[in-house]
Amino acid sequence: MIDRHLLRLRRNFDGEVLTRDHAGYDSARRPVGAAGATRRPLVVLRCRSVRDVVAAVGYARDTGVALAVRGGGHCFAGRSSTDGVLIDVSGLGNVDLSDDGRVTVGAGVRLGQLYGALHARGQTLPAGCGATVGIAGLVLGGGIGLLGRRHGLTCDRLIAATVVLADGSVVDCDEHRDPDLFWALHGAGGGQFGVVTSLRLATITEPMTARIVLTCPEADPARVVALWQASAPDAPDCISTSLELTSEPGRPVRAIVSGVALDADRADEWLHDLARGVAAGARVFVADPVPFTVAKQALADPRQDVGDGRLRSEYFTRAMPADAVTALITLLGGRGARHRRRLTFTPMGGAYNRVAPAATAFVHRRERYLLEHVGHRSDSWVDASWTLAHRHSSHRVYPNFPDPLLDRPADAYWGANHARLAAVKRSYDPQHVFDFPQALGHGRQPTKGNP
Ligand SMILES: Cc1cc2nc3c(=O)[nH]c(=O)nc-3n(C[C@H](O)[C@H](O)[C@H](O)COP(=O)(O)OP(=O)(O)OC[C@H]3O[C@@H](n4cnc5c(N)ncnc54)[C@H](O)[C@@H]3O)c2cc1C
Incomplete structure (x- = not known):
């Protein structure tokens, strides 16, 4: 049954489809650290476009197999690894800086690449230290760095984001459009509301x-x-x-x-x-x-x-x-x-x-x-x-x-913001397609694949 879905996926997918028998599979499945390193996804879907991400989410939904989203692959808890469908957005690598100092960044961009591109134009961002850390994972969980005491978290610079939701719809959110989703993308932690395909951030003059x-x-x-x-x-x-x-x-x-x-x-x-x-x-x-x-x-x-x-x-x-x-x-x-x-x-x-x-x-x-x-x-x-x-x-x-x-992860990660975040989760991902242990509402809805 999964093969039939895979054939259909290939018709709408321009990226790489890596199954367990593929030569590049082993390096593609591995995260950066030890957490999640033994996970063997059924398939790794390396996306190159928003259309690919829509097709990948649709494939996971149609097959009923659990999914995980991976940007830079640095998660200390292995949340970007799975035995199901691994949606890898590292191919979304655009960095477009406009004259007003706003930068649109593909979800696959790493910090080193982003710092370099901004530096060439005399700009930068308050962001983290690891050159290979993914910008999307960093922003979605906050973003602490050396310029943070002056300029705040990386997510404090977020102006807009494009997100592929569990039902395959594509949402451009900002403080006026889907404001609750936009609010939730500011530091609740990645992989819980949808697949972010790009972020728009306000840069600062490089000091x-x-x-x-x-x-x-x-x-x-x-x-x-x-x-x-x-x-x-x-x-x-x-x-x-x-x-x-x-x-x-x-x-x-x-x-x-x-x-x-x-x-x-x-x-x-x-x-x-x-x-x-x-x-x-x-x-x-x-x-x-x-x-x-x-x-x-x-x-x-x-x-x-x-x-x-x-x-x-x-x-x-x-x-x-x-x-x-x-x-x-x-x-x-x-x-x-x-x-x-x-x-x-x-x-x-x-x-x-x-x-x-x-x-x-x-x-x-x-x-x-x-x-x-x-x-x-x-x-x-x-x-x-x-x-x-x-x-x-x-x-x-x-x-x-x-x-x-952690004994009480919801208190630890979200404190008094937990109730509002749980409501955002219910409205944007009621079926818990984006799920992992400790995710918002984990365990309220049966999911297949991931424990
Ligand atoms: C060497 C190293 C240095 C670090 N330095 C810093 C630092 O200086 N400052 C700091 O604040 N943190 C730092 N971190 C922590 C880092 O911010 C987190 O590990 C971050 O989540 C990594 O993002 P990633 O995309 O690389 O990892 P991933 O493992 O790919 O993703 C992390 C989480 O975000 C989700 N996610 C990733 N991309 C998307 C997407 N496009 N849409 C939806 N969900 C997504 C994943 O599903 C996963 O749950 C560091 C970590 C390491 C290993």
Whole structure:
């Protein structure tokens, strides 16, 4: 029966149809990380156009097989992998920048490609760090990045989107047309309302940016955390610094503060204040300002190391007490660790928090920082560390860092916006065609294929 549908699909489909016997199937089915890597879709549909996406959604609907949508394939929970129909939009690769600074981006575009195209015209976007991360996945879950404290989330720049819905209809939405759907696309998390085929975003003039670093090899890491927690989330918007604590087997825990500044002089002053507090040989580095895209290239992608490891995270509305920080660091550097471990504190505040929680689907507008726990997938430290910090967290989780182990995922991802999001889901995808564990309304409607 599926073959008959496949024959019909091919008549309306210009992209690639990769079944399990196809030479390119194995590389096409694999996501970037370990999550979902063992999934073997019945078919991978590599779309090249909106028409292809309509045909692909129709194929999944007609066969009754579960589907998953994939852009850049980076989902930490494997939500862009399936044993059913994999709708891959990576072929939708257009980037069209108009003179008014608005850019229309195909859903298959990766951040590196987008930054490059915008940089050539003196523009950019406040977006994430990973060059291969998909713009659609990033926007649909929020979009945190080095310019965020000044310019907000990537989804805050969204002006319009084109979406293929479960019934095959194509909707152009913005604040006037299908406004509830448009609202929901601002950071609720991808793959839940339809397949987004393109996004229209308001770019910003590319700022000159200085890379900034504070190293403190001899300092007590707990002291660095205390100082960073007290100052980085309230720093001027022009300063964005993450704090990374790493432990390598057999070595002491290392703390490093790094990021970018739009005003090098203010950053120099701010970093020297921090360095005085840290004492113990702290060193400040402020690079000469260069265009943002160039400064970014010199910074390592902090999440590249997740690879086949695991990332768990939460938001914090308040600073963590000193005894909890000490316990966290003791655990991080614990004896017997066989793999690298990382804790990263990312500052919120600034423009992120100047948007009301209900103004967009992204509810997390009162948080001070995000804390990531990253380790090897066999390392139980990730869970122990997360549990320790959880007692002091706001119990809220960034939708783009999904965590399959959450007890109350709807509260964690959507908080007070959950009821409105559930209503949008009911009206745009009543049959739960776009579904996965933890999706809006998951389990209310039987679906085939995915667990
Ligand atoms: C190396 C790395 C670096 C990262 N850096 C950052 C960062 O700096 N800032 C930040 O905020 N996040 C960052 N992230 C997290 C990233 O934002 C999410 O993983 C994001 O969802 C990835 O999108 P994707 O298209 O690459 O992944 P996918 O796995 O393809 O998609 C992610 C989710 O979105 C859905 N989706 C994708 N495309 C569409 C579409 N066209 N229509 C509907 N649904 C769609 C998928 O079904 C899935 O549920 C990083 C992740 C990694 C692995």
